Amino acid sequence: MxxxxxxxxxxxxxxxxxxxxxxxxxxxxxxxxxxxxxxxxxxxxxxxxxxxxxxxxxxxxxxxxxxxxxxxxxxxxxxxxxxxxxxxxxxxxxxxxxxxxxxxxxxxxxxxxxxxxxxxxxxxxxxxxxxxKRRAPEVTALAQLVADGVLGTIYYAKAGWVRRQGIPGIGSWFTQRAMAGGGALMDIGIHALDMALHVMGEPVPSAVSGATYAEFGPRGRGGARGAGSHKWSAEPVGSPESFEVEDLGTAFVRMDGGATLLLEASWAQWIEEDSLYLSVYGTDGGAQLHLPAGQGQESELIVHTDVKDMPAVITPTLGPAGDHVDCVxxxxxxxxxxEWDQHGGAVGLTRAEIVDACYASARQGSEVVIG
Ligand SMILES: NC(=O)c1ccc[n+]([C@@H]2O[C@H](COP(=O)([O-])OP(=O)(O)OC[C@H]3O[C@@H](n4cnc5c(N)ncnc54)[C@H](O)[C@@H]3O)[C@@H](O)[C@H]2O)c1
The missing domain is CATH 3.40.50.720 (NAD(P)-binding Rossmann-like Domain)
Known part of the structure; x- marks a missing residue:
C-alpha cells in the first residue's frame, strides 16, 4: 500500500x-x-x-x-x-x-x-x-520532575510488580510459552520496566543479568483468586504440567552512561500484599512511587531532596487519573x-529487547550484552 x-x-x-x-x-x-x-x-x-x-x-x-x-x-x-x-x-x-x-x-x-x-x-x-500504567498521575508527575532536573542525574532505579497470589489462570494462554512468550516478566514486569525507563528519560540499555523461577505454577499454586478487574479464573483451569513460563523473574539492567535498574516481577510470592512500585535515585533527590496493585491500596509519590542542606520531602500536586483512554x-x-515515522514502535521494541535479554541471561547464567 x-x-x-x-x-x-x-x-x-x-x-x-x-x-x-x-x-x-x-x-x-x-x-x-x-x-x-x-x-x-x-x-x-x-x-x-x-x-x-x-x-x-x-x-x-x-x-x-x-x-x-x-x-x-x-x-x-x-x-x-x-x-x-x-x-x-x-x-x-x-x-x-x-x-x-x-x-x-x-x-x-x-x-x-x-x-x-x-x-x-x-x-x-x-x-x-x-x-x-505510566499514565497514572504519579508517574507523569515524577517523569516531569526528572525531566526538569529536580532530582539531578538519575543513576539508579528499582521497579517491580509482585503479587501474593496472582497467576492469571494456570493452564490458560498466559502460562503457555508459545502464546505468551514468557510469564510474569512479560505480563506485569513489562509495566514496571516501562515506568522505570519512561521516568529515567529513556536511557539506552547495554547489558542485562537476569534469572527466572517457576516455583508456584508447576505445583498448581499461586493462581489468582477472588474478583478482579481482569478475567482471571478463580481456580486453576489447567494442569500444573501445562505451566511453561516463569512465575518470578528478576533482572539487573545496565544503561549506557552507567545508570542501572533492578527489576522484579512475580505473579506469586510470599509477601503480605501485592506491590507495584518504582524508586529512583538521583544526584539531587530521589523518589518512591507506589501504584494500587491490590484491593484498597492507594497511590503514593514521595520525593526526597535537600533544601539548603536540610532534608525535605515534596508531595507533588497531581493531575487527573490516566489509563487506556489516554493511550488511545x-x-x-x-x-x-x-508524523508517522516518529511513532514506529521503537518504545515497545526497546522493552522487548530488554525482556529478551533477561530470558537469554537466565538461560545461560551470565550477563547478556544488548545491541
Ligand atoms: N495493558 C493492560 O493493562 C493489559 C491488561 C490485560 C491484558 N493485556 C494484554 O492484552 C492482551 C489480551 O489480554 P486479555 O486479558 O484481554 O485476553 P483474553 O484472553 O481475555 O481475550 C483475548 C481475546 O482475543 C480473542 N482472540 C483470540 N484469538 C483470536 C483470533 N485468532 N482472532 C480473533 N480474536 C481472537 C478472543 O476471542 C478474546 O476475545 C494480552 O496481550 C495481554 O497481555 C493488557
Whole structure:
C-alpha cells in the first residue's frame, strides 16, 4: 500500500480485535476519543460480540481480523488478543494500510517485535504499544520532575510488580510459552520496566543479568483468586504440567552512561500484599512511587531532596487519573499528526529487547550484552 489513508479531518474509522478485558479498554478509549468512530470489533466469542457491540453501538461485528479488515474500511485498529497474535495481526493490518495500537507486551519475542517495526516502516504507518500504567498521575508527575532536573542525574532505579497470589489462570494462554512468550516478566514486569525507563528519560540499555523461577505454577499454586478487574479464573483451569513460563523473574539492567535498574516481577510470592512500585535515585533527590496493585491500596509519590542542606520531602500536586483512554487518545493524535515515522514502535521494541535479554541471561547464567 502507498500513500496516507488519512488526508482530511474526517472521523477516523476504528476497529478493535480481542473482546477480553484489554479489548474493552480500547473500545472505551475510542468511544471517548473525539473525531473517531468505533465502527468494528472482532473476536471469537459470539456472546461478547453481541454484548460489546450493543454497549458501544457498533454494528460491524466479525469473527476475525481478516474479515474486519476486508469489510470495515478501517483507518486504525487496536490489537488486544493473546500475545503471540500481536505480531501476525499487526503486520496484517499494517500491510493493509491501517495504523496499529497493540497491547503490551509488544510480542512474544524480540524477533516478532522487530518484524512489526519493519512492517510499520515499510508501510509508513503508526505502530504504538499500550503502556497504560505510566499514565497514572504519579508517574507523569515524577517523569516531569526528572525531566526538569529536580532530582539531578538519575543513576539508579528499582521497579517491580509482585503479587501474593496472582497467576492469571494456570493452564490458560498466559502460562503457555508459545502464546505468551514468557510469564510474569512479560505480563506485569513489562509495566514496571516501562515506568522505570519512561521516568529515567529513556536511557539506552547495554547489558542485562537476569534469572527466572517457576516455583508456584508447576505445583498448581499461586493462581489468582477472588474478583478482579481482569478475567482471571478463580481456580486453576489447567494442569500444573501445562505451566511453561516463569512465575518470578528478576533482572539487573545496565544503561549506557552507567545508570542501572533492578527489576522484579512475580505473579506469586510470599509477601503480605501485592506491590507495584518504582524508586529512583538521583544526584539531587530521589523518589518512591507506589501504584494500587491490590484491593484498597492507594497511590503514593514521595520525593526526597535537600533544601539548603536540610532534608525535605515534596508531595507533588497531581493531575487527573490516566489509563487506556489516554493511550488511545495519544495514538489517535499521532495518526492525526502525520508524523508517522516518529511513532514506529521503537518504545515497545526497546522493552522487548530488554525482556529478551533477561530470558537469554537466565538461560545461560551470565550477563547478556544488548545491541
Ligand atoms: N495493558 C493492560 O493493562 C493489559 C491488561 C490485560 C491484558 N493485556 C494484554 O492484552 C492482551 C489480551 O489480554 P486479555 O486479558 O484481554 O485476553 P483474553 O484472553 O481475555 O481475550 C483475548 C481475546 O482475543 C480473542 N482472540 C483470540 N484469538 C483470536 C483470533 N485468532 N482472532 C480473533 N480474536 C481472537 C478472543 O476471542 C478474546 O476475545 C494480552 O496481550 C495481554 O497481555 C493488557
Amino acid at each position: 502507498s500513500g496516507p489513508t488519512v488526508t482530511t479531518q474526517a472521523p477516523l474509522r476504528a476497529g478493535v480485535v480481542g473482546l477480553g478485558w484489554a479489548g474493552d479498554q480500547h473500545m472505551r478509549g475510542y468511544a471517548a476519543a473525539p473525531e473517531v468512530e468505533l465502527v468494528a470489533m472482532a473476536g471469537m466469542e459470539s456472546d461478547k460480540l453481541e454484548e460489546l457491540g450493543e454497549q458501544y453501538g457498533v454494528a460491524g461485528r466479525y469473527a476475525n481480523l481478516e474479515s474486519m479488515l476486508a469489510d470495515a474500511d478501517l483507518d486504525v485498529v487496536s490489537i488486544a488478543t493473546p500475545t503471540a497474535l500481536h505480531a501476525p495481526m499487526t503486520i496484517t493490518a499494517l500491510d493493509h494500510g491501517v495504523h496499529v495500537l497493540t497491547e503490551k507486551p509488544m510480542a512474544e519475542n524480540v524477533d516478532s517485535a522487530r518484524a512489526m517495526v519493519a512492517a510499520a516502516r515499510r508501510n509508513n504507518r503508526v505502530l504504538e504499544v499500550t503502556f497504560n 487518545r495519544d495514538f489517535v493524535l499521532a495518526v492525526r499528526s502525520g
